[in-house]
Amino acid sequence: MRLYRLESRVLLERDGMSLTLDEEWDALLNRDDLAGYLRRVTGQAATADGGPRVFAPIGSQEVWAAGVTYFRSRTARIEESKPSGGGSFYDAVYSAERPELFFKAAAWRVRGPGDPVSIRRDARWSVPEPELALVINRRGTIVGYTIGNDMSSRDIEGENPLYLPQAKVYDGSCALGPAMLIRERPLPFDTTIALTILRNGATVFQGSTTLQQMRRTPEELVQYLYRETSFPHGAVLLTGTGVVPPDDFTLQPGDAIAITIPPIGTLDNVVGAR
Numbered sequence: 001m002r003l004y005r006l007e008s009r010v011l012l013e014r015d016g017m018s019l020t021l022d023e024e025w026d027a028l029l030n031r032d033d034l035a036g037y038l039r040r041v042t043g044q045a046a047t048a049d050g051g052p053r054v055f056a057p058i059g060s061q062e063v064w065a066a067g068v069t070y071f072r073s074r075t076a077r078i079e080e081s082k083p084s085g086g087g088s089f090y091d092a093v094y095s096a097e098r099p100e101l102f103f104k105a106a107a108w109r110v111r112g113p114g115d116p117v118s119i120r121r122d123a124r125w126s127v128p129e130p131e132l133a134l135v136i137n138r139r140g141t142i143v144g145y146t147i148g149n150d151m152s153s154r155d156i157e158g159e160n161p162l163y164l165p166q167a168k169v170y171d172g173s174c175a176l177g178p179a180m181l182i183r184e185r186p187l188p189f190d191t192t193i194a195l196t197i198l199r200n201g202a203t204v205f206q207g208s209t210t211l212q213q214m215r216r217t218p219e220e221l222v223q224y225l226y227r228e229t230s231f232p233h234g235a236v237l238l239t240g241t242g243v244v245p246p247d248d249f250t251l252q253p254g255d256a257i258a259i260t261i262p263p264i265g266t267l268d269n270v271v272g273a274r
Contacts, residue, residue, distance in 0.1 A: 001038055002179040002264070003028075003144070005055045005112075013179070014042055025059035026233045030137045034144075035184050056112035057135070057146050057180040060233040063110060065131075065150055065168070066221050067100035068093045069214050069240030099216055099224055102164060104150065104238060105174035116272030118172025119251050123153035126251045129241035130195040130259040132187070132211065134218050135180050137234045140226040142218060144180040145187060147259050147267040148238040151175075172272065176236065181264045186218065187211060191261060195243045198256040205249060209242030 004011040010021045010028060019042060021028070031037050093100045111117050119126035133148035151174065157167035194208040218239060225237055251257075253273045260266040 001035065001182040003038075003057065003182060004179045005057050005059070006052050007055065011052065011054070012038060012042070014038070017042070025057075026061075029059065029061070029135065029143060029234050030139075034137075035182050038182060054113055054178055056110045056115075056176040057144075057178075058107050058110050058176055058236060060107055061135075061236050062103065062107070062231065063105040063133075063148075063174055063176070063236045063238065064225055065102055065104040065148075065238040066216070066240045067102065069099065069216050069221070070209065070242030094215065099221055101221070101225055102168065104168060109171055109174060111172055111175040111269060113175075113177035113267055113269070115175065115269060116172065117149060117151050117175050117257065117269045118170065118272055119151065119253075119274070120153050120156070120166075120170055121274050123156055123167075124250065125155035125158075126151065126153050127245050127249065128152075128195065128197070128251065128257045128259070129238075130193050130243050131238040131241050132191075132193060132218075132261060133176060134222060134237045134239060135234070136222055136226075136231070136237060138231055140222055142186075142222060143234075144182050145261075145264060146176050146180045146236070147178070147261050147264050148236070149175040149257060149259055149267060149269060150238050150241065174238075175267060175269045177267045178265045183263075187263065191263065193243065194260045196258045196260075197245070197251070198258075199252065199254070204255075205245045207243040207245070213242045214239065 002013040010023045012019045129150035131148040133146045134142050135144040137143050153167040156163050189212040191211045197205040255271045257269050
């Protein structure tokens with residue numbers, strides 16, 4: 001089952017049918033036994049109109065992110081931070097018991113499928129970071145999955161690790177979508193996360209990884225996120241990236257970014273003009 005957030009309703013896809021639900025996103029996300037509820041209402045919902053605009057699958061939730069959860073990300077962070085003397089920090093985070101968690105975006109800053117994402121005007125080295133995103137209810141239970149794009153300014157973070165909020169948190173720095181996948185079991189370890197970047201219609205970067213390459217489990221990351229922090233409406237947690245373009249690559253306005261996780265779909269965004 002997949003849920004899409006429309007302007008004032010929710011679109012449910014199940015068994016080849018598309019149904020609209022007159023539900024408020026935050027309340028729906030936090031229902032007891034969400035998957036069971038959606039199965040029960042399937043026969044009661046009205047058929048959706050064709051072609052509605054789909055918004056990011058988020059209501060009032062905060063978006064948080066986990067860093068250095070893949071070995072490839074650890075290597076990239078070490079390389080970019082060597083000039084500032086911060087390279088060893090990321091190696092320590094990768095092997096530590098406690099994960100790196102940081103605030104990424106308020107809901108109003110999140111872009112949806114088809115929306116433009118942004119690169120900072122004061123950055124020289126910008127990349128997308130394709131990530132599995134966990135959708136979590138207020139009780140700390142993973143109720144669904146979506147795709148996240150953690151837009152990042154690598155030169156700003158590399159200049160000093162303390163600049164991470166400026167490298168990661170700005171208008172248009174986060175995209176989610178296209179839907180929330182409802183599963184009662186975790187995604188299998190061989191689930192693929194693929195990134196393709198097009199420039200003027202030509203592929204300038206392509207790469208992929210699998211969830212098997214994650215050092216930490218989604219459940220472990222959620223446990224730390226909810227350890228001393230409450231989320232009355234739930235939260236979305238980006239789980240880190242294992243796909244990093246080469247060091248000589250930077251995004252440009254007009255670049256088309258496609259992130260695919262097959263059970264969920266493809267999140268498409270274009271880099272907007274500065």
